[in-house]
Amino acid sequence: MSTAQNQAETRRLVDKLWSYCNVLRDEGVSTIDYVEQLTFLLFLKIAHERENDQLNPQRILPSSWHGRGWAELRGQKGEELKRRYEKLLADLGAQAEGTPLNLIFGKAQNRIQNTANLARLINDLIGKENWSVQGTDVNGDAYEQLLSRGAADTKSGAGQYFTPRPLIDAMVRCTDPTPRDTITDPACGTGGFLLAAHAHIVDKYGEELDRDQIHSLASKNIWGTELVHGTARLAAMNLLLHGIGSWDGEQVIHIEDALAKRGRKAKLVLANPPFGKKSSITVIGEDGKATREDVAYNRTDFWVTTTNKQLNFVQHIAKQLDMPGRAAVVVPDNVLFEGGAGETIRRNLLHDYDVHTLLRLPTGIFYAGGVKANVLFFDSKTPTPGQPLTSKLAVYDFRTNQHFTLKTKALCADHLDDFVEWYRSAERPEDRKPSELVKVFDHAELVARDKVNLDLIGWVKDESAEDADSLLPPEVIAAEIVEDLQAALSEFAAVAEALGAEAKDEGSD
Template sequence: MARKSKTETPKTTAQQLGSLIKSARDIMRKDKGLNGDLDRLPMLTWILFLKFLDDMEKMRETEATLEGKKFKPAIEPPYRWRDWAAKEDGITGDELIAFINNEETSRPDGTIGPGLFTYLRDLHGANGGDRRDVIATVFKGTINRMVNGYLLRDVMNKVNNIHFTASEEIHTLSHLYETMLKEMRDTAGDSGEFYTPRSVIRFMVEVTDPRLGDVVLDPACGTGGFLVETFEHLRKQCKRTENVRKLQKESIFGADAKPLPYLLCQMNLLLHGLEYPQIDPGNSLRFPLREIGDKDRVDVILTNPPFGGEEERGILSNFPEDKQTAETALLFLQLIMRKLRRPIGGKKGGRCGIVVPNGTLFGDGVCARIKKELLEEFNLHTIVRLPNGVFAPYTGIPTNLLFFERDGAAREIWYYEIPLPEGRKQYTKTQPMQFEEFKPVIEWWKDRRENEHAWKVSAGKIIENGYNLDVKNPNGKQDLEHLPPEQLVESILRKELRIAEIMNEIKQILAEGIKP
């Protein structure tokens, strides 16, 4: 009987790239300078970043040559990827580490000059705002933590097999990169930083619906989830060359003060096709509110600012005296209100979708004064109450999505409470909320009517109740998790007292039952 020939199924592009990245990360695990994925991901990111830039530069150089134009590279020899990283038998070991880390070093072409990171940090654009400025800002907050130059050479050889000149590979890598970001997010949660699930981001972008020509901002952009989703949303609206130019140059803006999220955001946006990410590496709260004028305002803000964290005293002085608070979420809410474009010359005012913790809804004092301004000067029209565990494993704090516009005072506020899927108690890291669960809300958004999950309240009633936005669903059972603290404590005490009464009754029954 003839033996059947065994054939291997060819690997897809996704499998090949996934295998390359896994191999690179496996190599990194052997390096003693790296401590877990929180170190390995940024290491792999800056390596991918430089490979990506070099591939893009090659494409632009070819295009310029064909058009008879002069090409000015962002990175000059011998610092391009092709000069020091592309050859499998290129510089390695201590020589490679010295070239990357040292301020002055022997370079791959045999000359003495600045080390790689020193050179990259000192780049300057001709007129500001070009790719050289982006590169310089990225590497100001980047450190090479690998200490073994031979392992680093192995990593670079793996990455060198990824070709960013192929659109399929760029698309596939962007998805793989999103997976890597999710892995890094498992270590998040410090200083109130909770990365937003993609399903929540996609929903917020869809219902806010940024249009081509809008200026969109995320003042606490993290790894760029809202900006990437907005970019994809706007890209579908591009029909002409000038539309693409507007999208690339005038539409997407962000800010994040932490070096690691800043680097990851840049890479994330570049991989998705935004050629010149305009991300501010500073704290968005560093500017006094009174200095923010019409030229600084934007059409759309989509964001999940840190909550639970605290800002330093110097930041608080940028806010009105009666609205100063250490709670970061409330400071960002004030900043956003100030940054939204005012309705001028027939043009509509700006609009916002923001994630807030439940405490923002029922908070009093400074929080109530901020909400007073929100209701009197902005149209807070919708509050979507998210189910329990959406931000697991980072936090169990109940969260809400606020949607408001700068076009006059609020008149009535719609609430929509998203239920957990049947049989689920909460979401988890391995079973997160899916975008499909937002479909009923999206349909309701177009034709609003009260139902078991949706209800509306007049702004006047909210004002009468001390600006407490924590309004329970009149059509559903009361959820203790959404009670204000004082009511929650009272409810727990009542239950504890009732338990004590029952225990005493049981004790008496038992005592009577064992009498001689």
């Protein structure tokens, strides 16, 4: 199948499945819940197809499940279909922990209570397609696009697990994954970074890969961690459909709190950790009421103990890097200038790692409103006694004079092409081709700044501030106002939360 045919088939599948999402929304089924149900049903359908392949039959479900699975649902309708479906979910979720079946089906529930809608989804939308024959690329791409559309469903909060694909691709192109790399994402969401890294390696080295490299790439060199079970199952299915992991092997997506332990070392870490500032857990008291308690991780390898989740992820990613290794991580602005623990972390990061590039991102590109973020690129290297590993930090300002919104002007791949070209023009930031968007800072200059503030701005002329003719369209201005207000509200909420915690502490004295 040609590339054009692949794209056309992907669009057909996405449009077909998405059209039914609109029907289910009227029933109260959110986009992310719909994609979750597709995860369950696609697994059962593909397992059935592969087990009945005449040329190369492959058993995916346990041998004791012979005759069970999709065959139990096919052609059924009404309450009997609903009963069988819910029984299947419960039985599959009861499989041994640590297996793909338990990850995908653990705690699974049927969200489609209307039996007519459930029957149409099973018998028509999924049942009439041959998912194995069409190929994992088409199916994986279709599933990935459904996840992308689901991220725009603000009511479900799905956007918090989704990084814009053009940004992911740019970060992957800059870090240039190879078959020799071990690659991870400690906050993997639906698996976008892992998929992009895998695709980059296959596209660049496909003909050179030997059998062992192909096996390692698919089974052990790429893995992710996700705290939320529902999101982890989406990531697992997403990777499986793209040929990463196996239906009957070990999990490549781990459901756990990545910050709670050191974790396996990796040559390359790609991540967009959660934007929320506080690490917290929900505690149910004896009276049945739920309260939130801040969490400070007791990691002896961390430079400092803090309840700030964003700062903890920076520490975790740095410590997870193998030697040598490289990282590209999305961080909000406050990670660059926050005092206290933030200053300690930045000072140590600049000394112990080669922090060489900072990309200032424009607003309006994330599903979480009001976010001002950056991409921090740093490497782990063999240290020189008494010398900091960071010598030069190049800051690329892609924020000033850039205006994006999710609907009227979404971020596209070509918007980041100039940055990627500049990044790849030389290994060292000071040797890269000149750009008016770039300023290079020495290590001594950085650590001399108040609180080691890395929020470096001011060399790119803000055209909108001086030229009245450059005023933006009203809808863009309105969107930016909304984003700024959302950012302000988030800051106020953080302050209120901190004040509440202080008051609680004083009251307990």
